[in-house]
Amino acid sequence: MNLIPEQYDKYIRFFKFMAKYWNSDVFAMPDEDAVISDEEKSIEEYEDSPEELVEDLKAMGPTYVKLGQLLSTRPDLLPPHFMKALATLQDDVDEVEYGVVEEIFKEEIGLRISKAFASFDEKPIASASIGQVHKAVMHSGKVVAVKIQRPNIRKRFIEDLDTLMHLSQKAETYSETARDYAVHSVIEELRYVLLKELDYSLEAQNLSILKENLKEFKYLFIPAPISDYCSSRVLTMEFVQGNKITQVSPLKRIEMDLDPLVDDLVKGYLKQIIVDGFAHADPHPGNVYLTPENKVALMDLGMVAKFSNKMQENILKLMIALSNYDSQRVNEVLLSISEYDENKVDESLFRKSIERKIQESENQKAKDLKTGRILIEINQLAAKQGIHIPVELNILGKILLNMDQIVAFLSPEYDMHNTVKNYVQELMQQRMHDDLKPGNMMELFLEMKELTENLPFRVNKFTENLAENKIKIEVDAIDEQRFTDAFQKVANRITAGLIVAALIIGAAMLVRVPSSWNIGGYPAFAFILFVIAALIGFYLVYQILFKDDFRKNK
The missing domain is CATH 1.10.287 (Helix Hairpins)
Incomplete structure (x- = not known):
């Protein structure tokens, strides 16, 4: 990739940004002080404040805003006080004119807005870097939300991502720090996530999948997409009435028993991760609403996390070990799924650090125990000692951290730890029961049949090689x-x-x-x-x- 003249500005802005923050706390590997508390230090103690970083990312453009949002899910890369600021990062963008919206809708769907809807609000109810959302009413009377992608936004994102990919590759070639942080991998992950998010047809598919997966939870609501009015740049789905979950009035929280809602919310996310392997990856309070029917609505399925069968089993083992305060088992699971250089990593020190962390959590009261925070801190301890824990555990920690915040707001006395422990054990029993189904047993019998058929030949071959002194x-x-x-x-x-x-x-x-x-x-x-x-x-x-x-x- 050559530095052509029109790309100069992108590179210059990037190098100015890096020159400002290279020696700041942004790139300081989280240490135990940072892990222990975000609030114990005042903003004045940091050379560059998290708020200043947020504003600089906004000035860099929407791609860097998305990069900041991605970094807010990576506790192994940033100190907690910066993560907290980046988690609320939203860019300030101008509205797209209605004439442009109408043109994009007709180009994508093949109908004029006036033909498709009985009414359509020209003023958007929300506007972000990738698209903006309008409220509309279909001819059937159904109220829907229509998300329209900004014109030329894909081209701009791809150009910025190409620049970042080129620079991160060069950085890892010449900088040991960049290699330690796996900068190129972070940018590759950003590119993958962002290109997926730019395809609204995938988000419509994600909505349908999640709605089907969570249909057993009566207090959870997933808006259904209107498939006839969806494309790669247009997403039409059921309109969600209500307020953000953290804006529920104190009176309602007192009058209502919100524990059943919290139960379904926590169990729903555990099912997504451990059973389905398909989870809503961005459940911050702004994406979780309380509807007038007193249901919890999950929105914005542009970002989803997928977990392999093997990773689901490992997460299940880890959650059981955490619920039982079994530090030895936690260590075994973490080290078995992580990557590290045995010659450079002090494994005994890591085991001791995790043991202390588990002991600290065991002495906490149930209502004060934060499972998500424990996982975030474990990730930070591992990163500090050069142990690369799978990114899926970072996502799990972030999801549970958001759950902690929502649960603490809705029901401060709710025992989330006990719910997690009981439901994880229930999922374990269900998985064992599923393994005994005829289909799985048939697969086991086929494996045994193959072993029985091949065993005489293998024993004969072994003894023959043994007799001829060919065994090494x-x-x-x-x-x-x-x-x-x-x-x-x-x-x-x-x-x-x-x-x-x-x-x-x-x-x-x-x-x-x-x-x-x-x-x-x-x-x-x-x-x-x-x-x-x-x-x-x-x-x-x-x-x-x-x-x-x-x-x-x-």
């Missing part, structure tokens, strides 16, 4: 006596297995031979051979399942 074993260090004992044990068990097989085959053949001495209707000698084979088999199974495990633990 590579080890870093050998305890000769233990190695010899282990090898002898394997040889003995293979021999015993062959003897069992020979006894069974011989007994099967003798069953067909007439005999005057029978036991239970079978030739006595064949019956005895079967009994001997069974006893040897049971003994081998006992040795494998119990004795070997005991020796290993010892």
